[in-house]
Structures are given as C-alpha cells and as structure tokens.
Amino acid sequence: MSEKKDNNQDLIGALVQSLQTRNFEEEDDEEIATEKESYGEEYITQLQTACNNFLKKDSFQVGQLVKWKTNLKNRKIPYKNQPAIVVEILDKPIISNDDESGSPYFRENLDIILGILVDNNIFLTFYHDSRRFEAY
Template identity: 45%
Template structure:
C-alpha cells in the first residue's frame, strides 16, 4: 500500500506502465492524484451521484469544463474550457451498439466548441456533442 507521499497522478501511473501522451488514449490523464479507493465506497458513490444530479443551465457562449471525475472523452482536456455553441432541446443519442460501452444511449444535448491542441487538427476550432450532466461552468483559477 503506497504512503500519501508515494501517490502517483494518473499521468505518472500510465507512464510507468508504458503509456505516454504520444498516441495514447488519454481519457484518464490528469495531474490530480488518484483517490484512495480503500475508504467507504458507498459514501464515494453517493457523492458522485450528488455531482451527477447537480444540473447547470447552459446557454450559447457559456464556458464550461468537465465535472471532476466525469470526463469520458478525449476532448476537451481536463480543466480545458470549451464554449457552448448550442443546447439541444431534444438530445441525440450516441448510436454505440454495445450496451457495455459507456457511450451506449448517452443523451448528447450539448454542442461544445474548442481549439484542438495536438495532432493534424492542432489549432482548429472544432465542435462535438456531449452529455451536459458531465459539465459545470468554467471558473478561471
């Protein structure tokens, strides 16, 4: 069991097992230390559920970021703001066919725009569809 000063961020952990940012899927890459999972899982689940239930009303032009622990796509990066382009009255559903996928029937009701920071589209302003329950208003540090 690692001591508190031995805790690794997800980025450090993935680097140690042979994954780095070059060409890897970095859904879990954050600089936040991973929480100790030996505590009360029921309490942690209730906390996460409370965050999931906390809805925000977004409007075009708002800046948003992922809620901590709810990032399920590569972009925007953790803590990277994105601009709300559209809030859909009727969500579209991800057409992932595998019920074991985290994207299965995910209601996509938020269209976000952001600048891509790597790859062949570096610097391009692109938009994607997201589940608004995973986002919160952006607050500058």
C-alpha cells in the same frame, strides 16, 4: 498424423473435464469478498459524490465556458480543466447509437454542443452530455 490428432483430442478432453470439476463459485465468492474489502470509505464517498454531481443538471447558455465535473470525464477531449464553449443547447437530445450496452456511450444523452481549439488552434465542435459539465 492420426496419433497427433488423438493426443490433441485427449488434451482437450482433459481440459474440459478439469474445467467442469473445478469449483468456480467458491473462487468467485472469495474474489468478491476481497474486492469489497479493498473499497474503502474514500472510494464510497467519491462514488456517491460523482453520482450526485451527474444527477445535478446545470443550466448553460450559448457562449458560456464550461469544464468537466470531477470524476465525470468520459471522453478524451476537452482535456481535464480545459475550457470549452457552449455552441448550442439542443432542444431534443440525440441519443447515442452505440450498439454495445457495455460501452459508456450506450444510449448516451447528447444534448449540448461544445467547441474547443485543438492542434494549430483549429475550432472543433463535439456533442456531449451536459450533465457531465459545470461552469468554468
């Protein structure tokens, strides 16, 4: 049993030494360069358009039909191009309390309540960021 433990410790020691002597910076630089080359003009244009669409805030009214703006759908529902109806526009937005800063929902500005019909035509409402929607 002691011999097995010593072998495991030797393997762990060898792994740690290998990781310490390996040049990760060089590999990261190569990977970044390759990624930059793979993003063409189409991607850059699409990225800029999505950002501009996100920053352009439309005015909505209760009862108006809306849909996701292109490239701004960040939730499962409503589905892409599915109309949703504006139920309420909040005077004071709710800031999402998702704790993880890496989440797309971290501190999301929820300022509009939308309604949709789901399974068996049940009407449900959901809070959303209105900047992600446009008139249907």
